Amino acid sequence: xxxxxxxxxxxxxxxxxxxxxxxxxxxxxxxxxxxxxxxxxxxxxxxxxxxxxxxxxxxxxxxxxxxxxxxxxxxxxxxxxxxxxxxxxxxxxxxxxxxxxxxxxxxxxxxxxxxxxxxxxxxxxxxxxxxxxxxxxxxxxxxxxxxxxxxxxxxxxxxxxxxxxxxxxxxxxxxxxxxxxxxxxxxxxxxxxxxxxxxxxxx
Amino acid sequence: xxxxxxxxxxxxxxxxxxxxxxxxxxxxxxxxxxxxxxxxxxxxxxxxxxxxxxxxxxxxxxxxxxxxxxxxxxxxxxxxxxxxxxxxxxxxxxxxxxxxxxx
Numbered sequence: 001x002x003x004x005x006x007x008x009x010x011x012x013x014x015x016x017x018x019x020x021x022x023x024x025x026x027x028x029x030x031x032x033x034x035x036x037x038x039x040x041x042x043x044x045x046x047x048x049x050x051x052x053x054x055x056x057x058x059x060x061x062x063x064x065x066x067x068x069x070x071x072x073x074x075x076x077x078x079x080x081x082x083x084x085x086x087x088x089x090x091x092x093x094x095x096x097x098x099x100x101x102x103x104x105x106x107x108x109x110x111x112x113x114x115x116x117x118x119x120x121x122x123x124x125x126x127x128x129x130x131x132x133x134x135x136x137x138x139x140x141x142x143x144x145x146x147x148x149x150x151x152x153x154x155x156x157x158x159x160x161x162x163x164x165x166x167x168x169x170x171x172x173x174x175x176x177x178x179x180x181x182x183x184x185x186x187x188x189x190x191x192x193x194x195x196x197x198x199x200x201x202x203x
Numbered sequence: 204x205x206x207x208x209x210x211x212x213x214x215x216x217x218x219x220x221x222x223x224x225x226x227x228x229x230x231x232x233x234x235x236x237x238x239x240x241x242x243x244x245x246x247x248x249x250x251x252x253x254x255x256x257x258x259x260x261x262x263x264x265x266x267x268x269x270x271x272x273x274x275x276x277x278x279x280x281x282x283x284x285x286x287x288x289x290x291x292x293x294x295x296x297x298x299x300x301x302x303x304x305x306x
Contacts, residue, residue, distance in 0.1 A: 006207045010215045017222035017242055026232055033238050036219065040245050043215065047256040049265045052272075056248075059272050064241065064279045071234050071283045075296040085229045097225040104217040113209045113257070145262055146269070154262075169266055176273055183277040190284035 005046055013039035024084050026072045030065060037061050051143045212253035220246030233286045233296045237279060244275045 016036030020029050037060045044053030148154070152168030219242050226239030248268045255264025286296060293300050 003207060006211060010211065013215055014218045014222075017219045020238055020242060021222050021226050021229070026234055029235055029238055033241065036242065037245060040219070040249060043212065043249060044252055044268075047212065047252050049252045049255065049268070052248075052252055052265050052268050055269060055272055059276055060241070060245075064276050067279050067283055068234060068237060068241075071237070071286055074287060075234065075290045076232075085231055089229055093225045093229045096228075097221045100224065101217060101221040104221065105214055108210055108213045108217065142262065142265060146265060149262055149266055172270065176270055180273060180277050183281055187280040187284040190281070191287045 002046065005042070009039045009042035009046060012036075013043065026076055027069075030069050030072060033068070034061055034065055037065065048142070050141050051146050209253055209257040212249055212257075216246040216249035216253065218246075219243075219249065231297050231299055233289060233298050236298060237282050237286070240278065240282075241275060244271055247271060 013036050016032045016034075016039060019032030020036065023029055023032060037056065041053045041056040041061070044050075044056055148168075150169050150173045152170035154168055223239045223242030223244075223246060226242060227236050228239075230236050230239065248271050251260075251264040251268040251271070253264075254260045255262065255268075258264075289301060290296050
């Protein structure tokens, strides 16, 4: 079951990413992006990260892609809906990307992950956040753990000795909150309505 | 029941990352470049969550993935505002037109 679901979500994520690369139409690119991001959320659920998967669906698929589609609506008037890349550039990029992908995949394949994991566990302690049996039966959700970790308390690592306990995330949470506020104010300031120039410049 | 393991998830993450890089390099539409950035961030996110599940990263990987999602949303907002300004100035979203600083 897990294998079937992984194949389904993984193949649709990879296919969506390929569709984003290969299609030239902006609106279709947004559609393939939705496919890829939604399948990524499915992969997160499969990995036992239920809160991250739900956040992915809500913020990425529900927020960021809608923002991108608004951008497409506001900027693509007639001839700019499809801006073609020349086939030579595309072939060049595909060859380079294929080489890059081959490098990454061979690197991933060559590492013996189990051995490194056991060595790391022996050196630093810790372990997988979630028991794998609990994921299959759906007994444990990560929402409470992530919430307390963002507030600075780590109940998931409370069993470890005092000097090995991981830190909470209260300060990064505050920093990212202020960052998001500043960014949204700045974006609203940048995108405010202005008089459009009559002549196109440059080009 | 560990049939997939870490390698499969890392492979999917690598595919998304490479597709995003190709998308950023080849698209001439500014919004298309933004979509490439989103794909790259998602590939990195899959790696974070996969290591949080199979490695010793624990819950930290999932929290890093959450921060990445929030930063991606912020980046999309700012980049969209910049794209709208670019469109107001150039009446086009083609990134090859933004060459005033070319030496």
